[in-house]
Amino acid sequence: MEFKKKSKINVAIPTASMPDIIFMLLIFFMVATVFKQYAGLKVQLPDAEKIQKIPGSKRHVVTVWANTSEQVVCDDVRLKKLSDLRNVVYQKLLANPQIKIALKIDKADKMGFVSKIHEELRKANALSIYYFALPGG
Amino acid sequence: MLIGKKKEKDVEIPSASLSDIVFLLLIFFLVTTSIDTEKGLDLVLPPPGASDIKIPKKNITNLLINEAGEALLDGEKIEISRISSTIKDKLLENELLIVSVKTDDNTEYSTYVRVIDQLKKADAKRISLAEPEKD
Numbered sequence: 001m002e003f004k005k006k007s008k009i010n011v012a013i014p015t016a017s018m019p020d021i022i023f024m025l026l027i028f029f030m031v032a033t034v035f036k037q038y039a040g041l042k043v044q045l046p047d048a049e050k051i052q053k054i055p056g057s058k059r060h061v062v063t064v065w066a067n068t069s070e071q072v073v074c075d076d077v078r079l080k081k082l083s084d085l086r087n088v089v090y091q092k093l094l095a096n097p098q099i100k101i102a103l104k105i106d107k108a109d110k111m112g113f114v115s116k117i118h119e120e121l122r123k124a125n126a127l128s129i130y131y132f133a134l135p136g137g
Numbered sequence: 138m139l140i141g142k143k144k145e146k147d148v149e150i151p152s153a154s155l156s157d158i159v160f161l162l163l164i165f166f167l168v169t170t171s172i173d174t175e176k177g178l179d180l181v182l183p184p185p186g187a188s189d190i191k192i193p194k195k196n197i198t199n200l201l202i203n204e205a206g207e208a209l210l211d212g213e214k215i216e217i218s219r220i221s222s223t224i225k226d227k228l229l230e231n232e233l234l235i236v237s238v239k240t241d242d243n244t245e246y247s248t249y250v251r252v253i254d255q256l257k258k259a260d261a262k263r264i265s266l267a268e269p270e271k272d
Contacts, residue, residue: 046250050178126182127183131177133176133250
């Protein structure tokens with residue numbers, strides 16, 4: 001008496017089209033991904049030699065632009081007054097305590113204005129700052 | 138006597154795992170690629186409302202920059218491009234040295250960045266920012 005009838009047929013799932021499926025997924029995610037990019041302001045960055053990358057993720061970087069006509073933009077917020085900067089940065093710092101500030105300041109700006117930005121950042125307790133610059137010098 | 142023993146077996150490289158290898162490579166490069174090329178000079182601002190910390194005078198060197206972009210290091214005029222070598226020498230003598238950078242309200246930001254760059258080149262870790270001089 002025989003109970004089990006062993007089937008000798010190969011029952012493998014066909015994997016030939018697996019790369020196609022994965023490429024479809026890959027292309028879908030490539031198309032659907034949006035890079036966080038803020039328009040900011042048009043500034044001419046100064047040159048420097050000893051520049052370094054901001055360590056850590058881009059997620060923890062808040063960019064502040066300042067141009068020669070004393071307009072200030074913080075990420076996606078266009079500030080009406082410079083004194084609003086401390087609130088905006090402070091709110092971001094509360095949401096994420098490890099943020100760093102990337103300062104994109106026009107090279108023709110005056111230091112009086114830059115130190116006002118310093119003051120605002122100090123009041124918001126955002127102390128780790130980076131002066132963005134172009135390689136060269 | 139047999140000299141050339143021809144093998145009739147199929148000697149193919151298995152290519153089933155080729156796509157796995159390619160994906161591993163793809164994912165490796167996806168992870169290691171960094172798109173941002175922007176870099177900057179780091180600086181830590183003093184905490185708000187910092188009380189005056191007494192620092193012995195011998196540990197401070199004053200670096201003043203005026204609106205014309207001229208630098209004054211401890212009372213002596215100095216070319217900006219020579220700041221790094223001078224500070225390096227000073228740091229060798231006294232490694233606790235703090236560089237206090239003071240700018241004029243009308244000093245250009247690019248000059249200031251050049252000075253900070255010079256200090257970074259000299260490996261000066263302790264940089265202090267003084268309030269700009271008011272007229």
